[in-house]
Amino acid sequence: MFDSTAPIGIFDSGIGGMTVARAVTRLLPQENTIYFGDTAHLPYGDKSTAAIQAYSIKICNVLLQQKCKLILIACNSASAAAFELAREYVGSKAHVMNVIDPVVDYIKERYAAKTLGLIGTKQTVLSNVYKKKVDALDRDIILKSLATPLLAPMIEEGFFDNSISESIIARYLSDPGLDGISALILGCTHYPLIKKQIRLFYGGQVEILDTSEIVAHSLRAWLEQHYLTNQTGEGKRDFFVSDYTQSFEASTQLFFGQPTSLQHYPLWE
Template sequence: MENNLLRPEQPLGIFDSGIGGLTVAHAVTRLLPSESIIYFGDTAHLPYGDKSTAAIQAYSIKICDLLLQQGAKVILIACNSASVSAYDLVREYVGSRAKVLNVIDPVVHYIGENYANRTVGLIGTRRTVSSGVYRQKIKALRRNITLKSLATPLLVPMIEEGFVHNRLSQYILDMYLTHKQLESVEALILGCTHYPLIRPEVEAYYGDRLEVIDSSEMVARALYQLLEEHHLLNQSGEGTKRFLVSDFTRTFQSQTRLFFGEKVELETYPLWE
């Protein structure tokens, strides 16, 4: 019988290289308020976007071990760079102990359903863009979709440091969004879980000219469908929330409200000691 070891009351495990994945966690808690979550931000090693594949895989497996020990029924990789580098390995490693979801496949599915024979843009970390994973997955759809990608490495540290909705963030965004690589796109994928925080500025830049695609809500809906399909939806009571980081700083603590929309208390969990 499927899922005889997994139960609806088990928590959801969510991880990211830092606190950017809290945008996904927030979308999940809004859509699935009865689900308990355990979030892990690997703040000791961020950003993943500039790390080697081997390093990201090693970090991801360590984090999965922690989340499995905490009884997670699903492991959601709330990080584009880790989804690129470690998703297949994580899925193999976890096996039947939990379901595994990444933040890329739900977006690719949406693009395939809505942008056949059109041109789509992508902004993300160097790791996400250089991997070509979005391009490969979109090409595999065979929907004649052209993808134009641009690495935007300044955006994550800018957002982590709280430089949003001001003159500096506007200058950096303008520099990227006016790049010739993004000319003629009909939609723009925000290919990093930090980027929902600057979605209003991106939308203001483009106006009604294109759709800005935010993965956090799509991933939350995909998670709902996964839980429903495998009879793992927890539909009673209000879920609990734990937020762990591998390295605590007051800067991260102060910025968590930006990402999660409410106050978050971080617990330090030095996984590599």
């Protein structure tokens, strides 16, 4: 049995997973969290499956050393490429979650016989993981997927509320491949940072599914189901990075509204 006071480990290639981490800490403020940003290898979206798997296993090992009770792969690319391998590697030492299954469960209950859109990295879209899982629901859901590879690097560079990002977003969302959708899945944890611009583009005609909120609620439900919510914690936040950058440190302050210190933890010495 896991220790309920043990931390939750969350990892991503960069700042994108902080959208999920912030949603988790808002929903479960008493939980201790450890966030690992693999800044030495970002973005994951254009990496090979083998490379993402290698990075993910290394990070899981770090989080196991920190005695995490739950490890959340807060990255769609890593969830698509490495979830099964990570779960096998971690075994019974911690519970492993991804950011795809909670979203699929969510749309199962709400979007039968609807046409949905998905935007994500090349790795996520080309893996077809969402389409396979949605088709398996047998709910007559049509999923139209579009790779949007410029968005995550753009957001990492801080371009998420200006005319540059606006034109790139509009170019992608105007693609005929997304015609006729009733809702759009933000299939990358970076994308909630441009949710406002995406919503403005559609003018309220398309529902925007913020996966970070969906995943946070699923995580809380699992902890409650297994009586593992931390009843005594004060919500300690720790941040590890594989390569220190000032921009990442600034991003943690932007997300969590307080000064933070990063611990440099290279994956390969």
